[in-house]
Amino acid sequence: MESFPPLICDGLQHISETLFVVLCEIVGTSQQVALRRELQDIIEMVKRQVTPNDEVTYMLSGSRREGFRLEGSDVDFMVWYNSHQVIMDMSQSEYYSTANTTLILSDSSESPPGFTLLQLLTPTTIRDVQSACVMMNDRVYISSSIYRQLTCSTVVPNSTVHGPCGSGNIAGREYDTAFCFVCDFWPMSALSWINRCHSWPGPEVVDDIVRNGCHFVAIGHPLGPNENEEWRVSFSQAEQKCVFAMTHSQFLTYGLLKLFLKEVINQQSEETNKLLCSYHIKTTIFWAIQQNTLPQGCTQNLLASFWICFQLLLKWVYEGVCPNFFIPQNNLFLTKVNGSAQNRLFLQLHELYKKGLACLLQSSSIRSYIIDVLYNPRAIVFTDESIMKSEIDHDLDLFCFCSFPQTSDKHKCIKAIYTIERLVYSTLTHNHVFMLQKCTTNILQCTAFILHNMYTNTGVNKQVYIADKMSCHMLKLAAKFGYVSDMLYIAMYYYKTLRYREALFVIEMTKVKLAQPYLMYKRRVDRERYTEAVGGQSWSTKMRQAVARDIRLDNKICYINELIPEQQSTIKNRWSILSIPVFVMLHFLEFLCYRHIDTALSHAALDELQVLVHHDQGLYISDPCRNISWEILGICQQITGNLQAALYSYQQSLTQYPCNKIQTATQMRIQDLMGTAPLE
CATH class of the missing domain: 1.10.1410.40 (Poly(a)-polymerase, middle domain)
Incomplete structure (x- = not known):
């Protein structure tokens, strides 16, 4: 050639x-790519500290973790149980306590290069692992084909097997999730790679890669002697670090x-x-x-x-x-x-x-x-990269990045706060600091509602009073450092605690900020007005004054009683978050509060919600959120007694993409409507 x-x-x-x-x-420019990586780095760092040994760890992998944002590319995740550890030889078992760790031995003696059998050495309490066990030569092995089939729909319901992954589609975006096993040790079959790294990657990167071991994904070699039982060695973490180098x-x-x-x-x-x-x-x-x-x-x-x-x-x-x-x-x-x-x-x-x-x-x-x-x-x-992208381009990458997820576990919340506090005093980039700020906001919001729900029914007034003061303080602190839309968590709390006028006061302030022509929402923004209003200011100021996002509710935390059926439906369908468009939530809360104060104004709020849901063309309600938007409209209509309109709204909800997994609640509401009164 x-x-x-x-x-x-x-x-x-x-x-x-x-x-x-x-x-x-x-x-992306080098600055944008670094930002994407650093934001994900700090999220994973906090998650690792917070996730207990008996739960699963999620790791973003593939092209998005590497820093790409190419149109049409799928999102890849690797998932494993912290309590299960693969060892390369029996001598490594001394590093683990079998009281809280299930040990698995990698046996590659009969497998092609890059593949292995996984022998279960100690008992497991995980049902999917138990069900995937098979006997071979009087030993217990975990079958990759059975395990893959059992876990493919665990993360994304109704997924199909695709290679070692469960592949699903959420609102047009493909997801691949690989349930795997983790190993703290570098495989013997890859030792030659270490000796090959004379110039690239550098010694520090190589040491970091080897120290973090590898994973095993559920797929065997098609020409191997035990294809259905074999597992493939995955170097996904190592590949990320090589790309970063x-x-x-x-x-x-x-x-x-x-x-x-x-x-x-x-x-x-x-x-x-x-x-x-x-x-x-x-x-x-x-x-x-x-x-x-x-x-x-x-x-x-x-x-x-x-x-x-x-x-x-x-x-x-x-x-x-x-x-x-x-x-x-x-x-x-x-x-x-x-x-x-x-x-x-x-x-x-x-x-x-x-x-x-x-x-x-x-x-x-x-x-x-x-x-x-x-x-x-x-x-x-x-x-010159510095002139390729404007300030607003970097802001879009920053503010539209998914933050640390909510949690309903109070112990996780406390652990997360302590973890963030320790990290604040370590060496951090500006991107890291920003992401920790977002994480803290989410944790404070969850903790506030968890605290309220814990003490509401105790009957001890002093405890309720102290918890209420703490919850209010945490929500106000979160709003001080969060998005414009984070103020609505305060309004939700006031509504939940029957303080309707206080809630409406917060709603009115939020409404004014959301009406600003420079608002950034869902990557949509008037670039000129945004730059004029907040250009050159700190990220905290921009977030607080000019950026909004959808309201995310952890489905194991009760925020609004009227949404309990929807949250229960999502839990039943193995979905952890209910995502509601911020403008839908605004009108919903306004309607709920005015019901107790002014009937005419409650009808006006409902009219605004109806116009939004009926006529929005994707500007304020994205396709994945259309089902919950129609649902909320139906709930409001049912409360006012307009059963015919409510039925229509619920039926419309069922025709939308089922992203929020609320179909069970919608069908239940329709059945209740049909049974309570005749519809014209």
Whole structure:
């Protein structure tokens, strides 16, 4: 093969610089990517400290954890029980107490490279693990195929098995969740990788990777002797750290290769469009960097880096061998890229290769930009990242990031507060501090309602009084450091404690702030007005004055009695959070409070809610929240005695995407309506 392709034109460097700018727009600048990673880092750090040994740990993995936000990409999670630990040999059992830890032995003696059997050494109390056990050679092993089938719908209901994962769809977004087992030790089969890391990644990264061990995901080798029982070694955490060790130019090259796979390679024919996946792309760039064939950075090398990786991928397809980055003996092409399929794929890739860098013109995301350069070769390209994205672009990334989830466990809340307090005094970036602020807000809100629910029925007035004071203080503190919408938690609490006028006072203040033309809500914002109003101010000020988000209710905490059936329905359907559009919640609370004070104003609030739910075109109510919005409208209509309108609203709720999992409550409300009074 040629060492470098025919040039599209004399301005190769110009095209490379243009691609750098385009990819910073699509993939993100180095600052944006760092922000995404750091926010997730601090969330996981707090979660690890808070999650007890007998519960599951969730870890975001895949492209989103690496820092990508590519359109159409799915969301990947790995889930494991903290109480279950895999060891590589019996001597490692001394590090664990079998009183609270179930030990599992990795037995790879009869498995292909990168795969293993998992032998259960000590008893387990987890039903799914018990049900997945099989006897082999008088020993108890955990069957990957049975375990995968049992757990595939645990996180996302009605998921289907996809590789080692349960795959589901929530409002158009694909989710892959892999239930796995964790191991604190680095596998013997990957020891050669440590010795191979002379230049990349650096020694500190390598030590960190090895110290954090690996995971085992529920899928066996299709050509192995025990496919249904075998487990695959997963280096997902190690891969994240390797990606984080890339320069930004290398990361953009990785992004360009992912786009090229999706928009060019996988569009060649239906016969070959599932042979290569993003994991092959990741493996390619890992090898290219480690073998020192990929330039360290700088914008002018982007095309050269792409071409080097494309050549390596083409070579692997020709040979039918894609060596796993950590265990090279594990050929990732073994079962798919072989025979006639391998030959067809190679011919297609070689046709692209013969076109040289012009093959990039087939990518819909970047084609127009390359053409612009060809027609305007002397156009000035600014590659300074500081001017590529405005302040508001970073704010959107920051404020629209999911924060620490709510919890109904008071012990977790206390532990989270102590954890955050310790972290505050450690070395933190501005992004870390911001995320800890958001976490604290969520924890205070949960704790306030937990405290109230604990002492309401005790009958001890002094305890109720003290709890009430503490709850009010926590909610006001949370609102002081939270979003505009966080004020509604105060209004909910006042409504719950029968202080309707106080609740309405908070609602009116919130309504004024939500009506501001510069409000940022669901990544929608008037950029000019937002910049004029809060540009250059601190993140805390922006949050408090100009940013709103949907109201999230932990379904094990009672916030509003009128929503208890909906929360019970979501729990029954294994859903932990009820997400309600902020403007729907505003009118709902306004209606509930005015019912006890002014009938005319309660009707006016209901009219506003009805107009919003009936006529909103996605501006204030997103598709995933339409079912709960219709439900709340129906609840209000039923309270006023308008049963016909309530029935219609509940029926509309059932026709929406069931994101909040409230169908059981909706059907129950319809049955109650049909049984209480005749409908016209």
